[in-house]
Amino acid sequence: MTHTFLGMPSTAPPGVGHLRGTEPFPSAARRSLADPQLRRNLGHATATIRARSAGMIAEVPDWQQLREAGRAIKTDVMARLPELLEQLEARVTEAGAVVHWAADATEANRIVTDLVRATGSERVIKVKSMVTQEIGLNEALVAAGIAPVETDLAELIVQLGDDRPSHILVPAIHRNRAEIREIFLRAMPGVDPGLTDEPAALAAAARNYLRQTFLTTKVAVSGANFAVAQTGTLAVVESEGNGRMCLTLPETLITVMGIEKVVPTWQDLEVFLQLLPRASTGERMNPYTSMWTGVTPGDGPQAFHLVLLDNGRSAVLADPTGRQALHCIRCSACLNVCPVYERTGGHAYGSVYPGPIGAVLSPQLTGVADNASLPYASSLCGACYDACPVKINIPELLVQLRDQAPHPRAEAAAMAAAAYTMDHPRLYEAAQRAVRLSRLAGRRGCALPPPLDGWTASRDLPDPPAQTFRQWWAGR
Amino acid sequence: MRIALFVTCLADTVFPEAAKATVRLLERLGHEVVFPAEQTCCGQMHVNTGYQREALPLIRRHVRTFDPYDVIVAPSGSCVGSVRHQHPLVARRAGDDRLAGRVEDVAARTYELSELLVDVLGVTDVGAYYPHRVTYHPTCHSLRMLRVGDRPLRLLRAVRGLDLVELPDAEQCCGFGGTFAVKNADTSTAMLADKMRHVLSTRADVCTASDASCLMHLGGGLSRLRTGVRTVHLAEILAATERSAITGERTAVRP
Numbered sequence: 269m270t271h272t273f274l275g276m277p278s279t280a281p282p283g284v285g286h287l288r289g290t291e292p293f294p295s296a297a298r299r300s301l302a303d304p305q306l307r308r309n310l311g312h313a314t315a316t317i318r319a320r321s322a323g324m325i326a327e328v329p330d331w332q333q334l335r336e337a338g339r340a341i342k343t344d345v346m347a348r349l350p351e352l353l354e355q356l357e358a359r360v361t362e363a364g365a366v367v368h369w370a371a372d373a374t375e376a377n378r379i380v381t382d383l384v385r386a387t388g389s390e391r392v393i394k395v396k397s398m399v400t401q402e403i404g405l406n407e408a409l410v411a412a413g414i415a416p417v418e419t420d421l422a423e424l425i426v427q428l429g430d431d432r433p434s435h436i437l438v439p440a441i442h443r444n445r446a447e448i449r450e451i452f453l454r455a456m457p458g459v460d461p462g463l464t465d466e467p468a469a470l471a472a473a474a475r476n477y478l479r480q481t482f483l484t485t486k487v488a489v490s491g492a493n494f495a496v497a498q499t500g501t502l503a504v505v506e507s508e509g510n511g512r513m514c515l516t517l518p519e520t521l522i523t524v525m526g527i528e529k530v531v532p533t534w535q536d537l538e539v540f541l542q543l544l545p546r547a548s549t550g551e552r553m554n555p556y557t558s559m560w561t562g563v564t565p566g567d568g569p570q571a572f573h574l575v576l577l578d579n580g581r582s583a584v585l586a587d588p589t590g591r592q593a594l595h596c597i598r599c600s601a602c603l604n605v606c607p608v609y610e611r612t613g614g615h616a617y618g619s620v621y622p623g624p625i626g627a628v629l630s631p632q633l634t635g636v637a638d639n640a641s642l643p644y645a646s647s648l649c650g651a652c653y654d655a656c657p658v659k660i661n662i663p664e665l666l667v668q669l670r671d672q673a674p675h676p677r678a679e680a681a682a683m684a685a686a687a688y689t690m691d692h693p694r695l696y697e698a699a700q701r702a703v704r705l706s707r708l709a710g711r712r713g714c715a716l717p718p719p720l721d722g723w724t725a726s727r728d729l730p731d732p733p734a735q736t737f738r739q740w741w742a743g744r
Numbered sequence: 745m746r747i748a749l750f751v752t753c754l755a756d757t758v759f760p761e762a763a764k765a766t767v768r769l770l771e772r773l774g775h776e777v778v779f780p781a782e783q784t785c786c787g788q789m790h791v792n793t794g795y796q797r798e799a800l801p802l803i804r805r806h807v808r809t810f811d812p813y814d815v816i817v818a819p820s821g822s823c824v825g826s827v828r829h830q831h832p833l834v835a836r837r838a839g840d841d842r843l844a845g846r847v848e849d850v851a852a853r854t855y856e857l858s859e860l861l862v863d864v865l866g867v868t869d870v871g872a873y874y875p876h877r878v879t880y881h882p883t884c885h886s887l888r889m890l891r892v893g894d895r896p897l898r899l900l901r902a903v904r905g906l907d908l909v910e911l912p913d914a915e916q917c918c919g920f921g922g923t924f925a926v927k928n929a930d931t932s933t934a935m936l937a938d939k940m941r942h943v944l945s946t947r948a949d950v951c952t953a954s955d956a957s958c959l960m961h962l963g964g965g966l967s968r969l970r971t972g973v974r975t976v977h978l979a980e981i982l983a984a985t986e987r988s989a990i991t992g993e994r995t996a997v998r999p
């Protein structure tokens with residue numbers, strides 16, 4: 269391994285990529301909550317995926333054992349990550365590819381940009397990938413005069429709309445077909461001006477445009493869902509087949525992969541290939557599973573580069589509880605069941621990783637001070653934990669991250685005072701009387717002062733009881 | 745049976761009716777209820793807001809207070825969940841394995857009311873009478889932390905006069921979440937709005953649950969909109985009898 273992996277692991281650097289939002293969650297959420305179209309699209313889409321996934325999961329009698337197996341494999345991977353990565357590097361290199369190590373987003377972007385430049389190509393086609401969004405690769409390529417073209421339909425809609433993805437799996441979940449038609453008419457090269465908003469017509473327009481691009485672009489960039497250390501095999505799963513075009517047609521393939529994506533053996537892969545499609549799209553099997561090992565002479569890309577990205581992952585790995593977040597297989601089940609995500613959508617989370625997993629992953633990758641509002645963006649209802657195919661205990665992680673987050677001074681003082689009071693029953697009883705008196709002084713439903721005014725904005729306060737329980741008990 | 749009441753700070757201070765109903769119900773079933781007066785708060789608010797260090801003395805106090813009792817009951821899924829799942833975590837993270845062992849021991853003897861009734865005392869018909877149209881909201885911590893399952897519904901089905909109507913999308917969070925309701929008041933309110941819509945669609949007069957905290961949130965919203973739907977803790981329904989209906993004993997958290 270290179271020097272970049274030695275020493276204290278550092279978090280993802282600021283100023284590059286998309287792990288940090290520009291405003292705290294509550295204010296970003298307020299905007300989304302006020303958008304009826306967004307609320308309708310999200311409510312409809314998440315309910316549909318939830319139902320489909322639940323049906324598929326119900327078919328599998330050993331679903332809970334499969335989840336447990338997934339969790340156990342990932343726990344093992346995290347425990348011996350360096351060893352597995354070295355094995356992966358050796359196998360991939362033996363198979364005729366080049367492995368690069370990137371400590372952070374800046375390094376990864378530089379590596380990829382240099383590799384593309386060396387091919388002389390001014391355009392790359394891209395397979396949908398979260399990790400290249402995370403590091404802001406498209407922006408880096410554009411800055412170097414290289415045009416990245418997203419080939420996943422939803423990702424293309426986002427790219428042409430000059431927008432940001434709002435869902436891990438369905439990046440354009442916040443758009444409806446009328447909006448998509450408008451985006452295509454505005455931004456898609458060579459589009460038929462008579463385009464309708466029929467889903468089939470929209471898909472055909474995209475196919476037309478992408479076909480041309482596939483046949484004329486010599487470099488592709490992808491992420492990876494899994495990498496098998498045993499044989500050095502990379503795997504990408506997808507629904508449309510556009511990913512497979514990118515992975516097979518060009519001369520050069522560059523894959524950027526988070527270091528946590530490695531699995532030890534093909535037998536381990538088998539577990540995740542069962543878990544992922546049912547939990548994510550609600551399918552028995554995803555339509556396309558592409559796997560490749562290095563370079564095969566005369567078949568597919570003749571140059572293959574694998575970029576292994578850290579970007580804060582080693583720092584996450586250093587925390588024995590927090591490292592669970594690295595188990596994530598990006599199925600997005602936790603988003604689809606999350607009552608907060610369902611109402612705010614993905615943009616409110618700021619980072620490319622939205623929803624419950626985003627709320628625990630982004631603050632760990634960046635350091636919790638840079639995403640301090642995210643661990644609080646949950647009611648701790650626990651639906652995500654039940655849905656997660658690899659059993660990540662997201663509520664536990666949220667609570668732990670809240671403990672590590674910087675606290676507002678006034679709140680910290682009030683919480684310390686409350687704890688002191690509650691540890692002294694006399695003071696506690698006096699405080700109970702004070703609650704009653706202060707409530708009697710006002711009218712029911714009257715507003716509380718900040719920071720508690722959020723309560724009374726939409727909810728009445730209960731009437732103060734005539735006596736507390738302990739007063740009643742004492743007088744019995 | 746001798747049962748120690750873990751009243752919870754919220755029921756003690758703001759919703760004593762739920763706690764009084766728990767006492768009346770258990771005594772009516774022939775059990776002895778004791779109230780260890782040294783108890784205050786289990787520390788859940790501190791843990792959920794990110795103050796584990798401050799919660800530690802409260803966890804120690806909770807363990808000291810309840811250690812002498814064989815059976816402990818709380819009229820709250822959330823507070824029992826905190827004792828079972830958060831106390832050991834916080835103790836371990838503080839490096840106090842001895843405390844972790846003691847809290848696990850106490851947690852194993854601590855039950856949410858419907859668990860106590862159905863699993864420990866073996867009753868589903870508690871002899872209650874409550875002639876109202878009622879819908880039940882399974883609170884997240886009862887549902888997913890404690891897995892109380894259909895115990896509350898079995899208890900409610902056995903109540904005479906009670907017309908139980910199913911709540912659509914019942915398993916969705918009401919949006920309370922403690923600190924969440926204040927820090928993310930807008931999102932919390934959006935979740936509340938959907939929950940209220942479902943409650944109103946049942947045309948129930950009463951919405952019940954086994955957590956005073958969620959009921960405070962839901963009841964606060966229903967009251968703000970003057971819907972006329974009351975929120976009533978499960979314990980109060982189970983404690984109600986023909987006699988209490990006639991003598992007009994208070995059985996509702998809010999009018």
Ligand code: SF4
Pocket residue numbers: 595596597598599600601602603625652655656657658659660
């Ligand atoms: S945290 Fe679990 S449920 Fe959420 S995206 Fe990752 S694997 Fe899926």
